[in-house]
Amino acid sequence: METIIEMQLIAIDKEKCKKDGICITECPFNILKENSDGIPEMIPGGEAVCMRCGHCLAVCPAGALTLGGEAPGSSGPVKKNLSIEADAMEHLLKTRRSVRVYKDKPVPRETAGRLMDMMRWAPTAKNLQPVYWTLVDDRKKIRRMAGMTIDWLRECNIFPEMIATWDNEGEDMVLRDAPLMAIAHSHKDALNPPVDCTIAMTTLELAASAMGIGGCWAGFFMGAANNYVPLEEYLDLPEGHNVYAALMLGYPKFSYQRIPAREGEKVRWF
Ligand SMILES: Cc1cc2nc3c(=O)[nH]c(=O)nc-3n(C[C@H](O)[C@H](O)[C@H](O)COP(=O)(O)O)c2cc1C
Known part of the structure; x- marks a missing residue:
């Protein structure tokens, strides 16, 4: 039958x-x-x-x-014994810090691959899943991208102290000599690429944090990546793609001992 x-x-x-x-x-x-x-x-x-x-x-x-x-x-089963308790989630959210000082230790590609696999479940508008990732774990390329971001800041005549630190001390305040960079990009005509990429990157930062890997958003780089032609050419993204989020990643050199204060909640019940 x-x-x-x-x-x-x-x-x-x-x-x-x-x-x-x-x-x-x-x-x-x-x-x-x-x-x-x-x-x-x-x-x-x-x-x-x-x-x-x-x-x-x-x-x-x-x-x-x-x-x-x-x-x-x-498809995978939902494992009830693995669900995260509210206390553990609250702790993860409050103890996640922007990590800018990394151990001289690469993030294994296998580990990055596991994170990329997880990111496929980040929510996207209409489930269109428009997020593409470019991962860079070549320190020379990361330094080159930092240098190009400095060139863009120089062209815009902004953040002179970052430029001076790069020029005089060779210190990378843009990408912090991170061992890994994750760049989220999408076609600019997708339904809601800034939000989808931002959610994906935030999800990545939290997931990485749970795996002992620190992240830090790369705002200066993001600015340069869509506005400085030499960097755009260097990145060589697919036609029509913009960078909507970028994160430095690496194993933290220091561990945080306490949670810093934040402003009170800005909440209005309506
Ligand atoms: C969109 C965005 C861009 C950022 N860009 C940078 C950046 O370029 N360099 C940097 O060191 N931190 C950057 N940050 C990190 C913030 O400075 C950091 O989140 C904030 O100081 C709070 O610290 P916490 O993340 O450790 O709680 C950025 C954060 C966001 C959300």
């Missing part, structure tokens, strides 16, 4: 489906509905609206739903 109802995008295992309607309620765009047997099916035209977020597949307690050929068992 045929138990799988094939649809264009989703397939339901009729034997497993409990007809609980959870996938229907969960769908962000209301493109699933019950058929006359109580089995979910996609509304006409639903495929064009579906953003492949996978919530229907993720939420089904019975594992009855296949999405775009991705069967329930082929």
Whole structure:
């Protein structure tokens, strides 16, 4: 007997489906509905609206739903024993610091690869996943990018003290001689690339921090990367891409002993 109802995008295992309607309620765009047997099916035209977020597949307690050929068992299970307690999360958020002094120790590409894998789950507008990464772990290239950022500051006639420190002491206050740079870029015509890249980079900073790797946003570099032609040419990003976020990464040389103060919450209940 045929138990799988094939649809264009989703397939339901009729034997497993409990007809609980959870996938229907969960769908962000209301493109699933019950058929006359109580089995979910996609509304006409639903495929064009579906953003492949996978919530229907993720939420089904019975594992009855296949999405775009991705069967329930082929994706990772949610491990309840690994969920982060509020205290641990609060501690991570409050103890994350911008790390600017690094050990002379490379971040293994395998570790960076694990972080990149995790970043695929950072939220993006309409689940369009427009974020591209350029990773640089060649110290000479990082220094070259820092030097070009200094050249841009020189051209703009701003931050003379950073320029002087570079010129006179050879000290890199731009990229801090970081062993690894992560640059998030996206096509400028994507739906919301600044927000998507910023979320991805913030997610990366937090994830790296949980793995003992410190990050620091590279704001000066970000300015130069989209405004200084020699650096744009050096980066050689895909056509139409802009840099929306950049982070220095490395193992912290020092460990922080306490949490610095911050301003009080600026909250308004409306
Ligand atoms: C968008 C952005 C750009 C930043 N650019 C730089 C930068 O170019 N160089 C730097 O040393 N720190 C930079 N920072 C780090 C901030 O100075 C830092 O987050 C702030 O001082 C608070 O310190 P904390 O992150 O340790 O809590 C940047 C942070 C953000 C969010």
